[in-house]
Amino acid sequence: MNAMVGRRVMAGLLAVSFILSPVTTSAQDDTITGDKGSDMLVDLVLVRPISLAATLIGMAAFVVSLPFTIPSNSVKDAGENMIVPPASATFKRPLGEFNENTR
Numbered sequence: 001m002n003a004m005v006g007r008r009v010m011a012g013l014l015a016v017s018f019i020l021s022p023v024t025t026s027a028q029d030d031t032i033t034g035d036k037g038s039d040m041l042v043d044l045v046l047v048r049p050i051s052l053a054a055t056l057i058g059m060a061a062f063v064v065s066l067p068f069t070i071p072s073n074s075v076k077d078a079g080e081n082m083i084v085p086p087a088s089a090t091f092k093r094p095l096g097e098f099n100e101n102t103r
Helices: 002-026 038-071 075-082 084-092
Strands: none
Touching: 038 075, 038 084, 075 084
């Protein structure tokens, strides 16, 4: 019984920490790591390669979806949703800027 109460308290604290974490990160001056240079390095080494991989996966998924999107006249929508967002995050977004939504 006592262990069950302890688990509920821990679950409640975990839920509160998840709820409050976006508030504390957005209160900083628009940096992820707290330093603009570190943000740029993390973006260059980690985020951009992942975004490039997502772009390539989106392109492959777009090609695979063509037999289904051509008859339904939704090729443009498929391309705008599968290719454009990761490509924009990879090639258009300024280095180290994670909050900008460029499309």
